[in-house]
Amino acid sequence: MKFKAIALAFATVATMGMHAGAWAQAPIVIKFSHVVATDTPKGQAAERFKELAEKLTKGRVKVEVYPNSQLYKDKEELEALQLGAVQMLAPSLAKFGPLGVKEFEAFDLPYIFPTKAALYAVTEGPIGKGLLQKLESKGITGLAYWDNGFKVMSANKPLQVPADFRGLKMRIQSSKVLDAQMRALGANPQVLAFSEVYQALQTGVVDGTENPPSNMYTQKMHEVQKHVTVSNHGYLGYAVIVNKKFWDGLPADVRGQLEQAMRDATTYEKAIAQRDNDLALEAIRKAGKTTIYTLTPQQQAEWRKALQPVQKQMEGRIGKDLIDAINKTTAAIR
Numbered sequence: 001m002k003f004k005a006i007a008l009a010f011a012t013v014a015t016m017g018m019h020a021g022a023w024a025q026a027p028i029v030i031k032f033s034h035v036v037a038t039d040t041p042k043g044q045a046a047e048r049f050k051e052l053a054e055k056l057t058k059g060r061v062k063v064e065v066y067p068n069s070q071l072y073k074d075k076e077e078l079e080a081l082q083l084g085a086v087q088m089l090a091p092s093l094a095k096f097g098p099l100g101v102k103e104f105e106a107f108d109l110p111y112i113f114p115t116k117a118a119l120y121a122v123t124e125g126p127i128g129k130g131l132l133q134k135l136e137s138k139g140i141t142g143l144a145y146w147d148n149g150f151k152v153m154s155a156n157k158p159l160q161v162p163a164d165f166r167g168l169k170m171r172i173q174s175s176k177v178l179d180a181q182m183r184a185l186g187a188n189p190q191v192l193a194f195s196e197v198y199q200a201l202q203t204g205v206v207d208g209t210e211n212p213p214s215n216m217y218t219q220k221m222h223e224v225q226k227h228v229t230v231s232n233h234g235y236l237g238y239a240v241i242v243n244k245k246f247w248d249g250l251p252a253d254v255r256g257q258l259e260q261a262m263r264d265a266t267t268y269e270k271a272i273a274q275r276d277n278d279l280a281l282e283a284i285r286k287a288g289k290t291t292i293y294t295l296t297p298q299q300q301a302e303w304r305k306a307l308q309p310v311q312k313q314m315e316g317r318i319g320k321d322l323i324d325a326i327n328k329t330t331a332a333i334r
């Protein structure tokens with residue numbers, strides 16, 4: 001009897017020990033949710049971050065990537081991040097308005113970035129850092145900017161001059177700047193979650209849309225859009241963000257390793273974004289369902305003229321100082 005009791009006690013302690021060991025080794029899980037396909041610049045960089053994060057932390061962190069709105073759609077994913085249901089996202093810069101950080105919509109202003117170099121001068125300089133800091137009061141920490149690229153416009157009719165947009169229902173992201181942009185072209189903007197765009201185009205809920213080619217191709221939008229204009233009228237990029245409480249609560253060494261993983265994933269992302277978009281445009285062309293247009297200098301001038309008032313109109317929302325600071329920064333490196 002005595003022996004049995006000791007054996008039982010021993011077994012209990014051993015089991016507890018095992019549990020304690022297992023507990024100590026349980027990885028920290030980062031759920032990384034996003035809305036695009038894996039085979040896009042953002043999708044591939046999320047996978048690269050996972051790989052680097054797990055390697056650098058030697059398995060102390062496990063990153064679960066959920067692409068294609070598998071877990072959440074646009075608006076829901078931001079709520080989920082704030083609630084801590086997911087830890088990491090990379091929403092487009094056009095989607096921070098509903099969070100109360102309207103300044104990010106400056107990135108949507110038509111023609112504000114003449115080149116990627118001009119864009120990087122903003123994102124990697126004090127303006128970019130200052131914008132990420134504004135997220136802190138929302139319980140969010142901004143880690144990096146990721147690229148997609150310059151946008152094309154599509155519809156089932158050719159879009160070569162602003163008059164071609166008259167009366168078209170154009171899907172936009174939830175940005176007031178994009179709303180103003182479509183109105184300046186004479187179109188009727190409609191906000192829809194990214195996951196709903198293909199079907200909305202297919203069923204005629206909307207007539208057209210804008211996105212870089214990589215998003216268009218991987219969602220098969222070209223199958224339901226007969227005409228694409230390489231207008232490069234605006235930019236689409238991302239901020240990689242984490243739940244602040246989660247991030248601040250990580251062991252310092254782990255956080256440092258994750259910051260390194262993010263730096264390396266960001267370098268990779270920037271290196272592949274342009275190539276991915278070039279390949280996607282080529283794939284759309286090859287699919288043979290869509291006519292692709294480039295604008296003549298005369299047509300480009302007409303687009304610029306129609307869209308030029310948007311900066312002024314949006315000063316009240318975004319801040320004149322911020323718009324001026326961006327213009328000053330980009331002009332300096334032209």
Ligand code: LMR
Pocket residue numbers: 035036090091092148173193194210211215236
């Ligand atoms: C969109 O909603 O159109 C895109 O911004 C989706 C994305 O994250 O690239």
